Amino acid sequence: MTSPTFLPHILDTLRTKNPFADNAAANPWSCIFPDVLSINSKPFEEIARLISTKAGNPEQPLAGLILGESGMGKTHLLRRILDYCRNSDTTTLFVFVKPLFDPDKPLHHLLQEIVLNLSRQTSSVYSFSQFERLVAEIMRDYVHHRVTNNAADNTPSNQRFLKQFESDVFHIFTNQQKVRGNSMEIIEKEAVNYIHSQVPETNKNFLRVIFQYKTYQKRGLVRDWIKGGILSDDDCEILGVKSRANLSEKALEHEARDMLLSLGVLFQRYRLTMVVCFDQLDNLIDSKLIGGFASMIHLLVNDLSSMLPLAFIRADSWNERFKKNSDRAFSDRLESNKIPLSNCTREQAKELIITRFDTIFPEKDKDEELVKSWLLEQFDTELNADLSPREVIYLANRIVRDSDSVPVLFPSVSECLAVEYRIAQETVAADFDSWDPESEYLKKALEIWLQSRRFIRDNNEGKEKYTTRTGYFVSTIKDVRNEEISEIIPFGFFINTSKNWSVVSAILRRAIEFLNENPNGRCVYIADQRCNFSPKWKANELREEFERLGGIFLILDEATVIYWYGLVALFWKIGNGDILLETEQNLRTATENDLTIFLSDQSETFEFQARFNCLFGISDNV
Amino acid sequence: MEQIALLNKILTQIKQREGKNYISFAALLTKLGKTGCKLFGLAGTKPSAAIIEKSLSPYLDNTFMILKGSRTSFLAFKLPIDEIVFEALRIKFQKGPFSPGQLTQHMPMKKDEFIACFNRLLETMRISVSVNAEFKVTVRNINASGSTVNSTPATIPTPQIQISTSSLSPQDDRKQFREAFDELDKGRIFVRICNLRRKLGWDKTRFNSLLRQLRAEGIVQLHAGDISSMSEEDIDQSFTDESNFFYATLTMKPQTNIR
Secondary structure, three states, X not given: OOOOOOOHHHHHHHHHOOOOOOOOOOOHHHOOOOOOOOOOHHHHHXXXXXXXXXXXXXXXOOOEEEEOOOOOOHHHHHHHHHHHHHOOOOOEEEEEXXXXXXXXXXXXXXXXXXHHHHOOEOOOOOOOEHHHHHHHHHHHHHHHHHHHHOHHHOOHXXXXXXXXXXXXXXXXXXXXXXXXXXXXXXXXXXXXXXXXXHOXXXXXXXXXXXXXXXXXHHHHHHHHHHOOOXXXXXXXXXXXXXXXXXXXXXXXXXXXXXXXXXXXXXXXXXXXXXXXXXXXXXXXXXXXXXXXXXXXXXXXXXXXXXXXXXXXXXXXXXXXXXOOOOOHHHHHHHHOOEEEOOOEOHHHHHHHHHHXXXXXXXXXXXXXXXXXXXXXXXHHHHOOOOEOHHHHHHHHHHHHHHOOOOOOOOOOXXXXXXXXXXXXXXXXXXXXXXOOOOHHHHHHHHHHHHHHOOEEEOHHHOOOXXXXXXXXXXXXXXXOOOOOOOOEEEEEEEEEOOOOHHHHHHHHHHHHHHHHHOOOOEEXXXXXXXXXXXXXXXXXXXXXXXXXXXXXXXXXXXXXXXXXXXXXXXHHHHHOOOOEEEOOOOEEEOOHHHHHHHHHHHOOOHHHHHHOHHHOOOOOOO | OHHHHHHHHHHHHHXXXXXOOEEEHHHXXXXXXXXXXXXXXXXXXXXXXXXXXXXXXXXXXXXXXXXXXXXXXXXXXXXXXXXXXXXXXXXXXXXXXXXXXXXXXXXOOOHHHHHHHHHHHHHOOOEEEEEOOOOOEEEEEEOHHHOOOOOOOOOOOOOOOOOOOOOXXXXXXXXXXXXXXXXXXXXXXXEEHHHHHHHXXXXXXXXXXXXXXXXXXXXXXXXXXXXXXXXXXXXXXXXXXXXXXXXXXXXXXXOOOOO
16 A cells, blocks of 8 residues: 555544544443444334334334344444434333343343443433433323322312423423422322332332432432342431342342333333343353343343343354254244344445544545545555445554554554553443442452463362352362462452441351361452441451451452453453454454453553452462 | 273374364363273372373373473373474464464473473574564464474374365356355354355365455355354364455345346
């Protein structure tokens, strides 16, 4: 390719702010570049038709399977669905479900993800969340019932209020001052009883709690409780609910199902449709996880008539893994609406390049237009077939990069992954609220790190199991760095994500028991700082005992949690085939093995010492 | 002896499938299974490396040897150590240039032994490397002609690519291509290139040139696929285009008359 000799300042800007350098969209909530609507327009139309059919006939069991290989624009399509939902007069709600890690808690996971999404802003017009929408719908329902069925309430002013309420569901929030005295409190209280009498399938506690979402100070608690969290006794008292501290794993999963069913019937009553999108499913690597995913789909399709599940999967993974490791009913259900994605045509590819170019040069002066023409001309020469959007961007990146006379130095795998890891951490930090304290994520980060440290988990002992709802006992660990020693060291990691002292006490008691049973063992209590340890708790005595026996008490601050969750986000991205590694000779997707090598290389850096090696207290010398 | 035949069979399979002349003890135990382990007196709980070595030693003969890596021990065909390293480098190089450091922990020897072998191969110019700005080494070339690898004790059949000397016309090729695709498709939409290639059994040039042509005409679209669930052979039988994009699956325009 001939390097252009004209307009060096514009080319410099293009290289510096290269809009083609990043070719994978992180998630639908945070796509930086504008969407090119002509790409995958047909699949989108089919999805929109599915959503519209579901909205018109909620009883119809529907699901969609969107098949496309990595880089074909799945995440951008998700973004388009999100925008479609936001522009649908807020009657279609969008939910994006992160990958499942624990096959024994699929419904708990589904509920968590739904709740997380419901607490986001409904649309670009209203600043209300989807939870508030639900509360407003219930209140409108009740006000309508009172005004139309109770003669005493059928006053001209109440009729006016109802009329306004019926034209704008958020009227009750935007005009709270118009609701006299204690009326709001009475409406809330009676609305709960009314709805429960109308829809007995709803969980009454759920209704009582969801109304409290309106109180800004209680939002976090409401969210934590609805998604199945184990709150402290004080927090339970604030919400007026019983503690879940003594519920078993199974009971919690059953309760999650109840909550989902409550949400489902309420959505159906108010003609709301929820589009539940599953992405990054390539990370479900074993049949148990695929089974967990299948049980979510079964519930959504068979029992939650207002919800439409859409699964975005790499075609090869679907054909080779999911279909082979799942029941026929599940695959048939999803395949009944199979929507394949396509590569870009030449015109779409050019449109994609122009769109990205214009984000850097929005003014479009004469010189910039010249550079754009040059870029398109070069691209046209290189393009000889329909390519995926990611390949188009990669090709454009190569043209921009090679326009410099300085020879290209290809970064090593570790250097590439270091950049990706930083991006993953930034993604987590930017949307930290959606990364609640989650034992599954902490456990996964721990496992990834352990693997890179060349320890292996001694699963054959059959000791890996849950100790409590929120803590994990990660089996024994064999140090395989030296074949001569080959010592098996019992290692216990107890991860707490509960804010309840009795749960924390139970975890610590089990950890102490572990240390007593294994005098040569090592034990770490790990908790996200958001589930901090109160100095008032009775569990303090247990903590002292735990530390006296040599246990390591580790509270991860926000920066460290971002480091850990970032590792999980990076792992997902790799699993999804979203990281391309380029060398002088070829281009390939990053693998888990690359991640392990990268982490091994990083293990002695200051950052890693600070973030992970503290687990062992003494770094490598187990 | 039964034991020697079994070890020979396992190592030969590894050589055929992965090109390696060695197998780790852990993988060997898996391959042996319960019955195989019993033959060597290895039944029961997980044996240590020392016990495995002791159990294997009567059967090593002139065919096998035991090597100690940095993480585990290996059973290997009795070959000069430099040849074992050369073969491992050659196999790795088939996927393009790489840093030798990536191999260190997988080699059937300690790191310093590996480095010594690597340096000997450099000195005898059987491999060549380049060094980047950060002095990181990348293997750039493997001099296959200089290879002095002894033939492995077992006779290893080299997988043969079926050469088709068909005199069929290009139109017939297109028809066959479509028919083979339809047979593999069965609602999958995305068909693996390696499966299509095997089904047609054409030589590489014939298959690749038609694939390129159909792609240029917009009849076929190529996609990355999921290499993590593919064997080495599947990956080899896939397709890399002139821009160095690797493709594992393809889709075809439905009901397109590609004649």
